Each structure stands twice: as structure tokens, then as C-alpha cells.
Amino acid sequence: MIRVMLPAHLRALARVKGEVELEVEGPPTQQSVLDTLEARYPMLRGTIRDHASHQRRPFIRFFACEEDLSHEAPDAPLPDAVTTGAEPLMIVGAIAGG
Amino acid sequence: MSGVRVLVGTRKGAFLLTADGNRKRWQVSGPHFGGWEIYHLAGSPVDPNRLYASQSTGWFGQLIQRSDDGGTTWEPVGNAFVYEGLPGTHQWYDGTPHPWEFTRVWHLTPSLTDVDTVYAGVADAALFRSVDGGQTWHELSGLRGHGSGSRWQPGAGGLCLHTILLDPHHAGRMFVAISAAGAFRSDDDGTTWRPINRGLKSDYIPDPDADVGHCVHKITLHPSRPHVLFMQKHWDIMRSDDAGDSWQEVSGNLPSDFGFPIAVHAHEPDTIYVVPIKSDSEHYPPDGKLRVYRSRSGGNEWEALTKGLPQRDCYVNVLRDALAVDALDPGGVYFGTTGGQVYASADGGDTWTPIVHDLPSVLSVEVQTLP
Numbered sequence: 001m002i003r004v005m006l007p008a009h010l011r012a013l014a015r016v017k018g019e020v021e022l023e024v025e026g027p028p029t030q031q032s033v034l035d036t037l038e039a040r041y042p043m044l045r046g047t048i049r050d051h052a053s054h055q056r057r058p059f060i061r062f063f064a065c066e067e068d069l070s071h072e073a074p075d076a077p078l079p080d081a082v083t084t085g086a087e088p089l090m091i092v093g094a095i096a097g098g
Numbered sequence: 099m100s101g102v103r104v105l106v107g108t109r110k111g112a113f114l115l116t117a118d119g120n121r122k123r124w125q126v127s128g129p130h131f132g133g134w135e136i137y138h139l140a141g142s143p144v145d146p147n148r149l150y151a152s153q154s155t156g157w158f159g160q161l162i163q164r165s166d167d168g169g170t171t172w173e174p175v176g177n178a179f180v181y182e183g184l185p186g187t188h189q190w191y192d193g194t195p196h197p198w199e200f201t202r203v204w205h206l207t208p209s210l211t212d213v214d215t216v217y218a219g220v221a222d223a224a225l226f227r228s229v230d231g232g233q234t235w236h237e238l239s240g241l242r243g244h245g246s247g248s249r250w251q252p253g254a255g256g257l258c259l260h261t262i263l264l265d266p267h268h269a270g271r272m273f274v275a276i277s278a279a280g281a282f283r284s285d286d287d288g289t290t291w292r293p294i295n296r297g298l299k300s301d302y303i304p305d306p307d308a309d310v311g312h313c314v315h316k317i318t319l320h321p322s323r324p325h326v327l328f329m330q331k332h333w334d335i336m337r338s339d340d341a342g343d344s345w346q347e348v349s350g351n352l353p354s355d356f357g358f359p360i361a362v363h364a365h366e367p368d369t370i371y372v373v374p375i376k377s378d379s380e381h382y383p384p385d386g387k388l389r390v391y392r393s394r395s396g397g398n399e400w401e402a403l404t405k406g407l408p409q410r411d412c413y414v415n416v417l418r419d420a421l422a423v424d425a426l427d428p429g430g431v432y433f434g435t436t437g438g439q440v441y442a443s444a445d446g447g448d449t450w451t452p453i454v455h456d457l458p459s460v461l462s463v464e465v466q467t468l469p
Contacts, residue, residue: 007157007158009133009134009155009157009158010158013158013161013174043161043174045177045178046159046160046161046177046178047158047159047161047177048158051177051178051180052178052180057157057158057159059156059157060157060158093157093158094157096156096157
């Protein structure tokens with residue numbers, strides 16, 4: 001089970017409170033977690049990554065285990081603590097004015 | 099008694115302002131989608147309970163929201179706006195080629211006849227259509243592809259398609275306007291397009307009367323006479339009596355002919371409204387006086403409408419989508435400001451009252467006249 005923490009605006013959009021818990025098929029990666037997340041919450045498509053290219057939106061970051069995973073390859077394995085559910089994968093809106 | 103619903107898009111959410119036909123007591127609903135930029139909301143002429151909203155932020159991109167109950171509840175619908183084919187390039191601010199990139203939906207225009215058909219004008223400038231209530235969107239690529247697209251250049255707000263007008267008399271005819279490319283017309287339901295900018299003169303482009311490159315801020319028409327178009331260009335108020343084939347300036351005695359919105363009275367096709375702004379660098383009213391100007395002659399002769407509007411120390415702007423009319427009798431006029439005020443006039447502009455004072459900066463105002 002993978003725990004995902006969404007930013008507040010995306011929790012409101014998906015109508016969830018707190019963390020989202022996902023069962024991901026195969027080795028958990030950023031890509032497989034986001035595929036699973038978007039399949040369960042289709043309204044999130046396009047808000048975290050591009051519809052077609054799947055490129056991360058510029059003001060979105062991925063944090064876990066006190067590390068910035070934003071620039072890891074999308075198919076790189078996530079840290080063990082995330083794959084075991086001990087730590088959440090945090091999807092964060094960058095501090096960038098607004 | 100019939101009533102009105104004013105749809106207000108702001109930098110930080112949407113607000114719905116409702117009143118009965120007297121337009122004196124208002125109820126305010128919102129913020130809807132708090133924290134998101136709402137560039138535009140629009141209601142279907144077929145079913146006034148069907149609303150569409152363009153919701154976006156720099157963080158999370160573009161969403162389209164739909165309501166089927168007049169704005170009480172909303173559901174996100176499709177948000178994939180994918181240019182057809184190879185996107186190609188337009189001009190960047192410095193004149194170099196720049197790839198077409200989708201940033202946001204500026205404007206939504208529901209069909210006059212089908213509740214599930216809606217058009218979206220986007221940046222970088224393109225026109226999309228949905229025929230399933232906003233679930234899926236397809237580009238009408240003949241607009242970008244007609245030949246001049248590679249010469250279009252963004253205005254200060256980006257290369258945005260901000261106006262979509264549907265002709266209620268001439269089947270398949272529609273008009274769009276793009277900053278800073280100009281106005282365009284299709285006579286075949288959006289399949290093919292041509293520029294309609296003859297008569298425009300813009301000193302800020304190398305060839306002042308070029309076929310494209312003009313910073314058209316807004317165009318409008320009266321549904322009873324859709325071959326007559328009115329335009330607020332970057333500078334100049336323009337009028338066309340031949341569906342855009344040619345334009346004549348009708349700025350007349352305005353204190354400034356720079357501005358953003360333009361609107362036509364619901365019952366008087368020759369009564370038009372503009373909000374003069376001092377200049378393209380000073381985006382506030384001349385002399386610190388917020389004045390709507392009305393022409394009852396289709397342009398050239400203008401009168402200032404000031405009762406109820408601040409006449410000193412006022413330095414707000416009124417953006418291109420932030421002026422609208424209702425179809426009650428007498429006809430009402432509404433506008434929103436970058437200072438967060440929404441003003442209403444229930445007597446065609448003679449007197450004004452603020453409905454709300456302190457919203458976030460207003461991006462758009464649309465009005466639904468309810469049965």
C-alpha cells in the first residue's frame with residue numbers, strides 16, 4: 001500500500017481528506033503511482049503531469065523521506081519506506097507566489 | 099418575477115450574484131473554487147442551469163467545471179486541450195518563432211442551440227469545441243492553419259483567443275478575436291477562417307494596416323443585427339456594418355479610446371458601452387474618474403455615465419470580459435474591476451450601485467437573465 005499526500009487544492013478537487021492510500025501493481029515508481037492515482041481520481045489528470053507527455057508540471061514537486069525526488073526518472077523505484085507504506089509520497093505545490 | 103444571475107470570475111475564485119428583476123437586493127454565493135483563477139464563466143442560452151467555468155492556476159494547470167443546477171454544485175469535466183497535428187510556431191515578443199503551448203482557457207461560449215456544445219478560446223491562441231458538455235475537446239484547427247498563424251504575436255496578456263461570437267441568423271457563421279492577431283470569421287461552422295481586419299490601423303506594428311497583427315481587445319454584436327460588429331481595439335473603437343469585411347473608427351469624443359471591454363444594450367442595437375482607460379501603460383481611468391461611456395448612435399457621439407461611480411482617486415482597470423448586459427426591461431449593465439468591485443445599473447447605465455466592494459480582482463462578468 002502506497003500513501004500519497006496531495007496538496008490541499010487537489011484534495012478538494014478529488015474530494016478526499018487526508019492521505020490517499022493506493023494499491024499499485026508491480027514495482028512502485030512515480031509513474032505507476034501516478035497512473036494508479038489518476039485511474040482512481042480521473043479529475044486529477046493534467047493537474048500533476050501533462051496529459052500526453054506525462055511530464056511533471058513545473059510547479060509540482062515530489063518529496064519523500066526528506067528527499068526531493070522530483071528529478072528522479074519516472075520509472076525509478078521509490079524508496080523502500082514509501083513502498084512499505086512507512087512514509088508517504090508527498091506531491092507538493094512549489095512556493096512560487098500567487 | 100424574472101431575475102438575473104451575475105457570473106463573476108476573479109483571480110481567486112468564482113462568485114455568483116443573484117437578484118430578482120428589481121436588481122436591488124443581491125445574494126452573493128462564493129467563493130467557488132477558492133484560490134483558483136477563474137478567467138471566465140458562461141451559461142447556456144438553451145438551459146440557464148447549465149454553466150461552464152474555466153478554472154486554472156500556474157501550479158495545477160487547467161480545469162473545466164460544469165454545473166447543471168445553476169451553480170449550486172459543480173463537476174470537473176474534460177481538461178485535455180491538445181492542438182491538432184504538429185502545433186508549429188507563432189511569433190514570440192521579439193519576433194522569433196515560438197512553439198504553440200497551451201496555457202489556459204480564456205473564454206467559453208456555449209452554443210445558441212445545443213446545451214452540450216460549447217466553444218473554448220485558449221492561449222496560445224486556438225479555438226476548441228466540445229459537443230459532449232465539456233467532456234472532450236477538439237481543436238477547430240482551420241483557424242490556426244489558415245495561413246497567418248505563424249505571424250501572430252502575443253499581447254501583454256499572452257497570445258489569447260478571448261472572444262467567440264456565434265451568429266444567430268447566419269448558420270455556420272462565427273467570429274473570434276485574438277490578441278494580438280486580430281479578428282477572424284468563419285462561414286462554415288469553424289472549418290475555414292479568414293482575417294477580417296481591413297480598416298484597422300495600429301501604429302505599434304510595422305505595417306499599421308496589415309491583415310493580421312492588431313491587438314483587438316474585444317468585439318461584440320447585437321443578436322438582432324449580427325452583421326454589425328463593434329470593437330474595442332488596443333486603441334480605437336471600431337464599427338463594421340458588413341460582418342467584419344471593413345471597419346470604420348467611431349471613437350468620436352471619448353476622453354481616451356484605449357480600453358478593454360465593449361458591450362451592446364440588450365434592446366437597443368445602436369446603444370453601446372465602453373470604459374475608457376488612460377493608456378496602454380497606465381491601466382486606470384483618465385483623471386481618476388471611473389466613467390462608463392455610452393453611445394446611442396452606434397459610436398462617434400459618447401456620453402459619460404458617472405452617477406454612483408467613484409469620481410476621484412479611482413485607479414482600477416476593467417478587463418475585456420468584465421462588462422455585460424442583462425435582457426430585462428429596462429436593460430441592465432454590469433462591470434467588474436481589478437479592485438474587486440462589481441457595479442450594476444438597472445437603468446441602462448444612468449445610475450450605478452456596487453453589488454459587492456471587496457472581491458478579489460475581477461477577471462470576467464457575465465449576466466444571465468433568468469425566466
